[in-house]
Amino acid sequence: MPPPVREQMREQMLSGFGGWTGMAITAVPTVVFVVANALSSLRAAVIAAIVSALVLAGYRLARRQSTQQALNGLVGVVVAALIAARTGQARGFFLLGIWTSFVYAGVFAASILLRRPLIGVIWEFLDPTPTGPADPPWYRRPHLARAYLLASLAATAVFAARAAVQLRLFAEDATGWLAVARIAMGYPLTIAALALAWWLVRRARRRISFEGSPAAS
Numbered sequence: 001m002p003p004p005v006r007e008q009m010r011e012q013m014l015s016g017f018g019g020w021t022g023m024a025i026t027a028v029p030t031v032v033f034v035v036a037n038a039l040s041s042l043r044a045a046v047i048a049a050i051v052s053a054l055v056l057a058g059y060r061l062a063r064r065q066s067t068q069q070a071l072n073g074l075v076g077v078v079v080a081a082l083i084a085a086r087t088g089q090a091r092g093f094f095l096l097g098i099w100t101s102f103v104y105a106g107v108f109a110a111s112i113l114l115r116r117p118l119i120g121v122i123w124e125f126l127d128p129t130p131t132g133p134a135d136p137p138w139y140r141r142p143h144l145a146r147a148y149l150l151a152s153l154a155a156t157a158v159f160a161a162r163a164a165v166q167l168r169l170f171a172e173d174a175t176g177w178l179a180v181a182r183i184a185m186g187y188p189l190t191i192a193a194l195a196l197a198w199w200l201v202r203r204a205r206r207r208i209s210f211e212g213s214p215a216a217s
Helices: 003-017 019-025 028-039 042-062 067-087 090-113 118-126 142-171 175-184 187-211
Strands: none
Touching (some): 028 090, 042 090, 067 090, 118 187
């Protein structure tokens, strides 16, 4: 793939996350919550987290970033903070993220069992593999099916590991380490899984292209 196209795809991926700045500021409410809880009280931590999320949403909107990203970030923090307030425990702030990770892991695993790996369904919808009239669908093309299977397995592992680690820390009431795990296992692992998927799919498509070329016949 030519460098300009690769760079364009990279920029589009980063834009989907809100850019490097967007990825960094998503960690702010979590850090604010943990620090405020340690220095003051759960009530102060809940208020501080919501206020910081409001400020960051306003910052994103002022910079004309995606309105959806700003609102999603705000809603996620507000719901997490309300769960913590409702349960009366600081660790409740992380429950939403834990169960969301379990749900995502289950969806990816189910797609694999149904032999329609979710990465393949999404990828082929957004960027279909070039096919001819006699070519079978992507899930019946061994190279592509294997690439999407491995990519979906990696996504399943990422979400399952994220949920399992944080659930263990939740059980131990390790709020500080929950914050560390949430940040460290968030965007970094997601980007790694996407990079693996990109490499697998690109390699599979190149192999298909090579085998279908006249020189390989």
